[in-house]
Amino acid sequence: MKMKKSVFSGILLFIATTSLLFSQTPERDRISGIFSGLDFGRFAQMVEDKSSFRFFYKSDDVKEITVNINAYDSPIEDLLREILQPAGVFFTIDQQNRIFLSKDKALEVNLPAGFFRIQPETDEDGKRINPSAERVNRDFAKNRLWEVGDGSSNPASENGTISGKVTSFESGEPIIGALVYTSDQDARSISDESGNYVITLPKGRHTLIFQNFGAYQEQRQINLSGDGRLDVAMDDNIISLSEVTVTSEKSANIERPEMGLANITVQSLKKLPAVLGEVDVLRAVLTLPGVKTVGEASAGFNVRGGAADQNLILYNEATIYNPTHLFGMFSAFNPDMIESVDLYKAGIPVQFGGRLSSVLDVKSKFGNKEKIQGGGGIGLMTSRLYLEGPLSENTTFAIGGRGTYSNWLFGFLDEDSEFRDSRASFHDLNLNFKHSPDPNNELRLSAYWSQDAFRFDRDTSFRYQNLNINVGWTHYFNDKLEGQFHLGHDQYGFGVVSEQDTLNAFRFGFTMDQSSWKNHFTYEISDKHRLSFGMNHLFYNLNPGKQTPQGPESIVLNERVNREKALESAFYIGDEFEANPKLLINYGMRYVIYNYLGPNSVNQYPFNSLRTEETKIGERAYEAGEIINTYQGPEVRISAMYAIDNFTSVKAGFNTMRQHLHMLTNTAAIAPTDTWKLSDPYLMPQTGRQFAIGYFKNFKNNIIETSAEVYYRNMQNLVDFRSGATLILNNDLEQDVLNTRGRAYGIELMAKKTQGKLNGWISYTYSRSLLETNPNERGEKVNSGKLYPSNFDQPHDIMLVGNFEFTKRINTSVNANYSTGRPITYPVAKFNYNGSERVFYSDRNAYRIPDYFRVDLSFNIEGNHKIRKLAHASWSLGIYNLLGRANPYSVYFSPVNGTIQGYQLSIFARPIPFITYNFKF
16 A cells, blocks of 8 residues: 555656646746835845846836835746836846836837848839848847857857858958957957958857948947857948048057058059059059159069069969059059059068069959949040949959050150150950859959050060969858869060061060969967968969061071979968967968979089080980979068057067069069079079068057058079170070179158048158179179169158048049169279270169159049939049159160260159049949
C-alpha cells in the first residue's frame, strides 16, 4: 500500500513539474522590501538600486503619490497597479525593463512590424516607378534600434564582431576610407577599397557612427548580441543650400598609421585651377608637399628626391607608363571617371612594389545602381563625355571619353614661325563593367586606351599610346576573409616616322607588354589584428627598339635591339596591429624574385674589368625561357601611429623597395621617346630605403589640420650614363651605363583648413636630392666622384591653395607656387685645342636656372539647384599664369657665328585664359 502511494505521489510530482515547465514564462525581477511613507521618487530609486528596472516619468505626474506597501518577492506589475491606479497614472514596461509612466493613457512602446519599411511606388499597371523606395527611410534608420547578431552563436564571449559594407546612397558604389567608430568606445575601423569594414565591440547598446570625410555623417543605434552584419548607405557628396558642419571625434589624418599618405577627393579636384580649364589629377598631386615637377608641361612627377620613373602609377590595378597627354599639359585620367586618388610617399602598403619612390593608386567609377546618368564638358581645346548606370539589377557600367581639337591654335602663330604647321592631338577612352551575382561575389572588367599624335614640322611625326585591360574578382569567403584576384595586360609604345630626307627616311618604334596576375587577401583575425597577404606575378616582354627604312629610296638600315623578357614574382604578408587604443602598428614583408629570361644573348667580359668594346671577349646565347640570371631579396615595411589624444598623433615609418625596370632618358622628365630597360647581368636592380617620422595635430574640432614630416632616403644602383652615351638602338648598353647611388632628405610642413567659406592649404618643403658615382665604378666618374645635385633637386618649394565660397553657386580658387630653379650645367670657358676652339663646361649641375613662380586663378559658377531639370550645368573660367611670368622650362646653349649663345625656353610665358562649360544629367 505504501509502495502504491509512493508511486502515485511520484506521478503527481512529475505531472506538476512538467506542467510548470511548459506553462511558465520568464519572469521579470521580483521586488522585496518594506516601503513606508516614501514619495514615489524615493521608491523608484530604491527599486532601480535593487533591480534592472529603470523609471521614466514626469515629476508633476507623481508628486502627490505616497508609497506605503510591503513586498515579498512580488512582481513589479502588481506593486505598480496598487500604487499608481488610485492616482490615475498608467505604466508600460518594455523588453529592456524600462518603465514609462503617463497621466492620460498607457504608452505604446512596441511598433508594428514593417513600420520602418517604405512600400515602393507603382503606377496604374503596378510597375515600380521609384526603385529606391524600398530602402529604409533614412531618418528612421538613424534612430531605430537595430538588432545585430545572435546571442546563441557564442554566448560565452563578451564581445561581438560587426561586419558590413558602406555604400553611396546615390549610386550604390562602395565608399572608400569611411571611418566607423562608436560614441562610447575606442574601437574604430576604416572601410577598404570595396567599402567593407569590421569592428568588434562589447555586447549591448551602442551608437555606431559612419563618417565619410567631406560628406554627411550616418549613425545607427544597435543592440549587439553576437557576431552579425550591418550594411549602411550614406551620402558621399554635400550639396546644400545652407551651411552644414560635420565633425567627428577623430580624423583620418590622425588615425591612419601610414606615413606620407595623401588622399585626394573628387570634390577637392574640382576646385583646383587647371591649365586650359580641365580638372587634372596630376596637377592636384603636384600641390602636395614633397611632390615636384621639373617644369611646366612636364610628363611625370618627382617624389621625395626620386626620378620620374620611380613612381608606380596604377589605374584600376593597371600600370600606366606615360600618365599625360600633350607633353604634360593634360593628365591621362578623365576627371569625370575618377572615384579616388591615393598617393603613398612613405609607409607604402605591403601589396605594392616594383618602384622606388611612391605609388599613385587611382580608382575609377564602375557605374551607379540607381539610374542612367552622365555628364561632360566643352572647352577651348578639349571636350569630354561620360555615361554610367545599371544594365540590370546586378550589373552596372561606366564609359567615358575625351578628345582634343587643338590644331587650330597653331594657326595663330607668326607666318614665319617654324611651329606654324605643327599638329597635336590626343584621345582616350574608359570602359568599366561590374557584376554582382550575389552578395559574396563581385566581378569587374576595366579597359583603358589613350593615344597621342603630334608633329613639329611637316615631315616628322610622333605617336604614343597606352592600352590596358584587366579583369577582377572579389570574393567574400566569410565576414572575416576577403579575396581579390586580378588578371591584366598592359601595353605602352611609341613610334617616330621621319620623311624629311627621302634618303634618310626612317620608322622607329618601341613597345612594352606586361601581363600580371595578382592575388590579395585580407583576414580579420580579431579586433586587434587585420592580416594582409598574397602574391603578384608580372611578366615583362620588351621590344627596346626597331628601326626600318621609310620608303623605297631610303638607305637606312634595319636595326633592332634584342627583345627582353623577365618574370617578377612577389610574396607578401602584413599585419595591422592595434597594440592598445593609442598605438597602431602596420608591419609586413615582401619577398621578390626576379628572373631575367631568354631568348637573348649576353656580352662577355673579363671578370672585374671595365666593360668596353675593346674588352669584350664574346657573347653567350640563351634559349627561350632559360633563366639568364636571378635577383631576389626582401622588402621591409613598417609604420606606426601613436595617438597622444583625439587630435594629436605621432607617426614613424621605414620601408625598403626594389625596382627592376629602368627608364633610359637624357631628360629630367618622361618624354614620349624614352625607352625602358630590364635589369640584366650587368644592370642591377635599384634598391632604396626610407626613414620618416611625422607629427600631426588638428585644431578646432578637426577643422584645421597641421603636419610636419621629416624623411631620409638612400638609393643604390641608380642609372646614369657616360658622356656621349648612346641610348637608342644600343645592344651594348652596359658599356655606357654608370652605377650611381643617391641620397635624399627633407622636411614637409603643411597647414590645411577643411571647412568654412574660406578653405585650402599652405605647404612648405625643404628637400635635397644628391647623386654620386659609385666608388666601385671602374669607368668614368661624374664630377670626379663627388656629390652633385640631381636634375630634380629643388631645395625650396612653397604651395598655396585657397578656395573661397561667395555663395553656394559661386566660388573662386587661387593657386600660388614658388620653387627653387632646377640644376643645370653651364659652359664656363673656351679654349683652343689642335687649332680648333672648344668649350669647357662646369661640373655637372653646378648652376641653376631662375626660380619658378606662378599664380593661377579660377571661378566656378554653378547653375541653379533645382532637382527636376534636364541637366545641371556649371562654368569654369579663369587664368593660368595670372602674372604672365616667363618661367624657364630649360636653358640651353648653341653656337651662333662662332659664339656660344644661351637661350631660355618657357612653355607658358603669358597669361592663358580658359573657359569650360560642364554639364551633368
